[in-house]
Amino acid sequence: MLLTPHILTGVLIASKTSNPILGLFLVLLSHYFLDCFPQWEYSIKNIKGRRWNKSFLDFLKVFFDISFGVLLILFLSKNNSLVFAAAFLAILPDGFTLLNLIIPKNKLLEIHDTFHQKINYFFENKKIPAFWGIVSQIAVIALAIFFL
Ligand SMILES: [Zn+2]
Numbered sequence: 001m002l003l004t005p006h007i008l009t010g011v012l013i014a015s016k017t018s019n020p021i022l023g024l025f026l027v028l029l030s031h032y033f034l035d036c037f038p039q040w041e042y043s044i045k046n047i048k049g050r051r052w053n054k055s056f057l058d059f060l061k062v063f064f065d066i067s068f069g070v071l072l073i074l075f076l077s078k079n080n081s082l083v084f085a086a087a088f089l090a091i092l093p094d095g096f097t098l099l100n101l102i103i104p105k106n107k108l109l110e111i112h113d114t115f116h117q118k119i120n121y122f123f124e125n126k127k128i129p130a131f132w133g134i135v136s137q138i139a140v141i142a143l144a145i146f147f148l
Contacts, residue, residue: 001039003062003091005137006031007069008144010090011076011083015148020082027086031093034140035119040133050101066091076148 010027017023044062046055070087077083093116100109 001034002137003065004069005140006090007087010086011073012144012148014082014086024089027089031090032119036122037136038128038133040130
């Protein structure tokens with residue numbers, strides 16, 4: 001899933017949960033939950049292929065994705081430290097995946113990446129059209145904005 005829906009969902013969960021520790025834990029779990037759904041993603045094939053000298057545009061896409069999410073929460077949330085902690089935790093699993101590419105042969109990162117990939121490709125074998133992968137993300141963004 002794109003990073004913006006993860007960020008918005010994380011901030012929504014943290015802002016609606018009365019216990020901040022529980023809220024942040026649920027934010028982390030929300031990442032894996034959202035990754036289960038059919039999703040469309042922009043290509044970051046150079047990052048995934050560890051072709052670092054060709055990956056500037058891939059990192060630029062990631063940067064804009066995160067920036068868009070942060071911009072939305074700046075307008076839609078209370079902008080306290082809990083909100084920013086939630087935004088960080090909401091995308092942390094994808095950060096671990098990136099770290100796994102940068103730091104090869106780290107057992108913990110490899111275990112996480114295997115788990116993360118299985119969740120991400122849950123629907124891949126079920127031939128769900130890309131349309132639903134886009135709709136699911138727009139729906140998540142719209143719902144999060146509505147409830148924030
Ligand atoms: Zn993910």
